[in-house]
Amino acid sequence: MNIQIYPTDLTEQEWEIISPLMPEDSPTGRPRELSLREVLNAIFYLVKTGCQWRYLPKNYPVWSSVYYYWRKWRRDGTWETIHSSLQVATRLKAGREEQPSAGIIDSQSVKTTGVGGPSRGYDGGKKIKGRKRHILVDTPGLIIRACVHSAAITDRDGLKLLLQPLKNLLPRFQLIWADSGYQGQAWSDWVKQTLGWTLEIVKHPWSGIKSTYAPVGTKVDWDAIIPKGFHILPRRWVVERTLSWLGQNRRLSKDYEYLPSTSEVTIYVAMIRLMLTRLARE
Numbered sequence: 386m387n388i389q390i391y392p393t394d395l396t397e398q399e400w401e402i403i404s405p406l407m408p409e410d411s412p413t414g415r416p417r418e419l420s421l422r423e424v425l426n427a428i429f430y431l432v433k434t435g436c437q438w439r440y441l442p443k444n445y446p447v448w449s450s451v452y453y454y455w456r457k458w459r460r461d462g463t464w465e466t467i468h469s470s471l472q473v474a475t476r477l478k479a480g481r482e483e484q485p486s487a488g489i490i491d492s493q494s495v496k497t498t499g500v501g502g503p504s505r506g507y508d509g510g511k512k513i514k515g516r517k518r519h520i521l522v523d524t525p526g527l528i529i530r531a532c533v534h535s536a537a538i539t540d541r542d543g544l545k546l547l548l549q550p551l552k553n554l555l556p557r558f559q560l561i562w563a564d565s566g567y568q569g570q571a572w573s574d575w576v577k578q579t580l581g582w583t584l585e586i587v588k589h590p591w592s593g594i595k596s597t598y599a600p601v602g603t604k605v606d607w608d609a610i611i612p613k614g615f616h617i618l619p620r621r622w623v624v625e626r627t628l629s630w631l632g633q634n635r636r637l638s639k640d641y642e643y644l645p646s647t648s649e650v651t652i653y654v655a656m657i658r659l660m661l662t663r664l665a666r667e
Contacts, residue, residue: 390444391426394426395422400422402471402474408458419446419450421454424450430442432634432651432655434636435636467657468653472529472656474664478664484557484558486557487524487560488558489563490519490544490547490548491621491624494511494515496515497514497639498641502645504535508536515536516533516648517533518652519532519546520624520652521548521551526624527660528627530548531649541567544576548579560582562620565586567584572584587621630656631652631655
């Protein structure tokens, strides 16, 4: 029986859930000697704590072996397969349909580091040089798909990069909620014509109030009318909460990866760990 040394290590219940999803041993070649459970424990530790590969604790397998599986599963799509399976299981446990019918989209610009790599740019709105994480989540906040690209790409252009691969993959899907950054008839038409979905912009409750209720030239004390501070917006808060979940993993505090595809995998791994915790609860 494996002992849970660190909080990120898999419990017996969590391992029972994910073990059937792990790749089988190759029928040819040298038999596998490493425990895949220990490999997963090391990867979950790295994503949560943000340590470097060479700084993995000695309790885990040697870092180069762990990295081998991390890279192999990134290249063959294993991480995405595990993520999709656990998302379906989490939805079913919550009493929902297997496939979502609606979702929320948003992006997050994050700084990159000196590691370099392609797809880096400057987000003039957020004043951030780096990459942009684009995510589509279902109504409970579980990620449907993540896409990492240059921060110089606008939200509306990034929408196509995120959603295009989902064509014909979500038969029940009908509606996407988004903020004003995705506003524009051309983009709504693209979503409708390409995917058959409806793009609905969730506006701030006080947007347009000045032009609607105050004639030109009228002096109004807007500070006394419009509440200050943070406002919870319908539907949009769900995706913001998901981004907050991702932010609890230090490996995602910045984009430390050389390849955008590795950054995407890191997002999926963070969500896999979160869903395993939920599924193992009684």
